[in-house]
Amino acid sequence: MTHEPTFGDLAPFVIAAPLAVSVLLLFFGKRIGRLAGPLASAAIGLSFAMGCVMFFGLLGEEAHGEGHNAREQIVHLFDWIRTGSLNVGADLLVDQLSVIMVLVVSGVGTLIHVYSIGYMHDDPRYPRFFAYLNLFAASMLLLVLADNLVLMFVGWVGVGLCSYLLIGFWFEKRSAAAAANKAFIVNRIGDFSFLLGGFLLFSVTGAFTFGAINHGAGEMSAGIATIAALLLFGGAAGKSAQIPLYVWLPDAMEGPTPVSALIHAATMVTAGVYMVARLSPVFAAGDALVVVGWIGALTALWAAVMAAAEYDIKRVLAYSTISQLGYMFLAHGVGAYSAGVFHLVTHAFFKALMFLGAGAVMHALGGETDMRKMGGLRKRMPIVGLTFLAGWLAISGIVPFAGFFSKDAILASAWAEEQYVLWAIGLGTALLTAFYMSRLYFRVFEGKDRVPEGAHPHDAPPTMAAALVPLAVLSLLGGAINLPGQLTLEHFLEPVVGASHVPEGLTAYLLAGIALLGSVVGIATARVLYLSRAGSLVRRKLEARLGPLVTAARNKFYVDEIYDRTVVWPGKGIALLSANVVDRRVFDGIVNGTGGTVARFSEGLRRLQTGYVRNYAVLFLLGVVAVFTVLVLRAVGA
Amino acid sequence: MNGVDPGYYLVLAALMFTIGVVGVLVRRNAIVIFMFVELMLNAVNLVFVTFARMHGEVAGQVLVFFVLVVAAAEVVVGLAIILLIARRRGTANVDEANLLRW
Numbered sequence: 001m002t003h004e005p006t007f008g009d010l011a012p013f014v015i016a017a018p019l020a021v022s023v024l025l026l027f028f029g030k031r032i033g034r035l036a037g038p039l040a041s042a043a044i045g046l047s048f049a050m051g052c053v054m055f056f057g058l059l060g061e062e063a064h065g066e067g068h069n070a071r072e073q074i075v076h077l078f079d080w081i082r083t084g085s086l087n088v089g090a091d092l093l094v095d096q097l098s099v100i101m102v103l104v105v106s107g108v109g110t111l112i113h114v115y116s117i118g119y120m121h122d123d124p125r126y127p128r129f130f131a132y133l134n135l136f137a138a139s140m141l142l143l144v145l146a147d148n149l150v151l152m153f154v155g156w157v158g159v160g161l162c163s164y165l166l167i168g169f170w171f172e173k174r175s176a177a178a179a180a181n182k183a184f185i186v187n188r189i190g191d192f193s194f195l196l197g198g199f200l201l202f203s204v205t206g207a208f209t210f211g212a213i214n215h216g217a218g219e220m221s222a223g224i225a226t227i228a229a230l231l232l233f234g235g236a237a238g239k240s241a242q243i244p245l246y247v248w249l250p251d252a253m254e255g256p257t258p259v260s261a262l263i264h265a266a267t268m269v270t271a272g273v274y275m276v277a278r279l280s281p282v283f284a285a286g287d288a289l290v291v292v293g294w295i296g297a298l299t300a301l302w303a304a305v306m307a308a309a310e311y312d313i314k315r316v317l318a319y320s321t322i323s324q325l326g327y328m329f330l331a332h333g334v335g336a337y338s339a340g341v342f343h344l345v346t347h348a349f350f351k352a353l354m355f356l357g358a359g360a361v362m363h364a365l366g367g368e369t370d371m372r373k374m375g376g377l378r379k380r381m382p383i384v385g386l387t388f389l390a391g392w393l394a395i396s397g398i399v400p401f402a403g404f405f406s407k408d409a410i411l412a413s414a415w416a417e418e419q420y421v422l423w424a425i426g427l428g429t430a431l432l433t434a435f436y437m438s439r440l441y442f443r444v445f446e447g448k449d450r451v452p453e454g455a456h457p458h459d460a461p462p463t464m465a466a467a468l469v470p471l472a473v474l475s476l477l478g479g480a481i482n483l484p485g486q487l488t489l490e491h492f493l494e495p496v497v498g499a500s501h502v503p504e505g506l507t508a509y510l511l512a513g514i515a516l517l518g519s520v521v522g523i524a525t526a527r528v529l530y531l532s533r534a535g536s537l538v539r540r541k542l543e544a545r546l547g548p549l550v551t552a553a554r555n556k557f558y559v560d561e562i563y564d565r566t567v568v569w570p571g572k573g574i575a576l577l578s579a580n581v582v583d584r585r586v587f588d589g590i591v592n593g594t595g596g597t598v599a600r601f602s603e604g605l606r607r608l609q610t611g612y613v614r615n616y617a618v619l620f621l622l623g624v625v626a627v628f629t630v631l632v633l634r635a636v637g638a
Numbered sequence: 639m640n641g642v643d644p645g646y647y648l649v650l651a652a653l654m655f656t657i658g659v660v661g662v663l664v665r666r667n668a669i670v671i672f673m674f675v676e677l678m679l680n681a682v683n684l685v686f687v688t689f690a691r692m693h694g695e696v697a698g699q700v701l702v703f704f705v706l707v708v709a710a711a712e713v714v715v716g717l718a719i720i721l722l723i724a725r726r727r728g729t730a731n732v733d734e735a736n737l738l739r740w
Binding site: 609610611612613614617618621 | 659662663671732733735736737738739
């Protein structure tokens with residue numbers, strides 16, 4: 001069979017490029033040394049270039065043939081698992097959704113790689129950092145390009161591993177090592193759920209490929225579909241940090257800041273969002289979407305409240321990420337998958353931007369993360385300040401920044417689906433988001449000039465600026481990919497995730513206006529509280545009024561402690577019981593008891609071995625006499 | 639059948655055998671013990687020959703030759719061991735060669 005080369009053939013190389021460099025760096029990192037950063041950046045940049053080729057190839061592709069999505073291409077690499085009725089191929093799926101994800105992962109990834117060259121410059125494990133970063137990129141690209149659940153799970157676990165390695169990159173720090181463990185273990189809980197969901201789908205549809213599963217979803221009973229979807233969502237909740245498994249993400253901030261930007265803001269945490277969109281027919285077949293939407297909305301609000309009380313600049317951004325991921329699930333929950341993916345894309349831009357900005361601030365202030373010790377930094381570091389401004393306005397939802405359009409798309413869809421409660425929660429979250437991000441921005445970049453003692457703030461070095469500026473531009477213009485009325489992205493994704501309801505005419509403008517108003521109110525409140533002269537007084541009064549709430553929020557609502565008591569302690573208790581009682585007493589007892597009994601018995605028996613020939617001879621004689629006696633008696637008896 | 643009553647031969651063999659057993663048990667010199675073992679073997683040989691004669695069977699006499707050959711081989715090995723022990727320890731007293739024990 002002759003094969004016309006198409007853009008789909010590039011898919012394996014998109015994954016292979018960073019993977020190859022990663023392996024190279026793992027083995028020869030020390031020798032490569034300083035070149036590791038540029039090399040790794042080039043690899044992921046190459047992936048991005050190939051992603052662009054695939055994207056434009058897909059755009060130019062004429063819809064041919066029959067089927068729901070004539071443009072998609074499946075690239076068969078090799079048979080992977082083939083036994084009995086189970087046939088899993090190493091197949092890659094290139095369609096509109098996966099190409100968008102490839103562009104985000106490799107595009108934002110490239111910028112963050114370049115940024116890391118500057119940020120990690122003085123780190124003794126510089127090559128290893130880039131090896132992990134590239135390995136992460138390869139896993140993530142595999143995750144989004146996989147054509148079946150099994151291969152996706154490989155990427156899914158791979159990104160979890162890289163997340164673990166990178167959170168614990170400075171493992172000499174106890175807290176970093178602990179955070180890495182926490183992230184990994186919490187994610188494993190989600191992974192377990194994901195696996196169960198996958199097995200259930202396989203037992204019902206007999207296939208692991210997305211095409212077959214989504215095709216079979218229509219014939220599934222609603223109950224089965226709901227259970228399967230909820231199990232899968234459990235996996236998504238772990239990876240994308242939703243209630244109840246979000247606890248690992250704030251702690252994950254122990255990792256280097258580029259890691260937080262790449263893995264814990266822009267890409268890995270969106271894997272769950274992507275997976276739900278990918279399997280949208282399964283979610284739609286039952287009642288699981290209600291749960292998805294509500295969990296998303298509640299997570300969004302919950303995390304936003306905690307973000308408003310936090311003083312650590314990176315943790316604010318972490319809670320903000322959780323909150324925004326909740327937003328994406330809220331969108332999925334009302335069936336607006338393309339709106340969710342749209343927000344995923346814009347969020348990747350502005351959240352990565354803000355994390356990198358925060359990293360630049362920490363870099364300049366000698367690792368300081370406490371916002372109370374910062375102030376007026378915009379004048380000292382204008383590039384970082386200005387780019388951060390773009391990110392701040394984008395996440396707050398101010399026209400014409402990207403966040404405005406994506407957030408509005410979600411809220412509008414919620415309204416159009418008549419989920420007014422979800423819409424109200426979303427709106428409240430939007431207001432809170434504008435508030436806490438303004439709080440962060442005002443505290444750090446505006447107001448009185450304040451730096452920690454001994455710090456000499458400087459603006460971002462060139463490699464860092466090279467990442468900040470493009471991301472700022474994207475945060476400003478990113479909304480253009482899905483303008484209301486045009487809905488470019490929506491139509492592009494429609495063959496994969498289906499169309500969603502969007503309000504039209506006056507309602508649309510009204511909803512956008514309300515959302516914008518919410519953002520403005522949030523920003524204005526923050527301005528009064530954190531920039532005006534009377535601000536600190538008002539703040540003190542407010543804190544006194546809201547006392548318990550503020551204390552609770554500042555303590556993360558004691559969720560870590562509750563999990564400690566309800567999950568970790570019983571777990572440790574069972575482990576101790578197994579170790580000290582079951583293993584040490586029961587099993588060791590049986591084994592040692594057997595040995596001991598035999599030993600005691602033989603202790604007496606071995607006294608027979610006197611070493612005197614005579615004794616043996618006597619015994620020998622006695623034996624002979626005994627045998628002889630028996631023989632004689634038997635002969636006589638017979 | 640003429641000549642001596644075979645019963646006497648058997649009694650003699652039993653006596654020889656008993657002397658051999660007692661000798662093995664009470665003597666300490668390895669060479670002497672060895673000689674008592676030979677005595678026991680020859681007592682058995684005597685029994686074989688006696689029974690062969692009583693029953694007119696040749697098998698008993700054949701067996702004697704086997705015993706003689708095995709005894710000869712045994713003497714070769716046994717004497718070599720005893721000689722080595724004696725060289726090493728300066729004595730052939732079996733009570734002093736008691737290392738192989740608990």
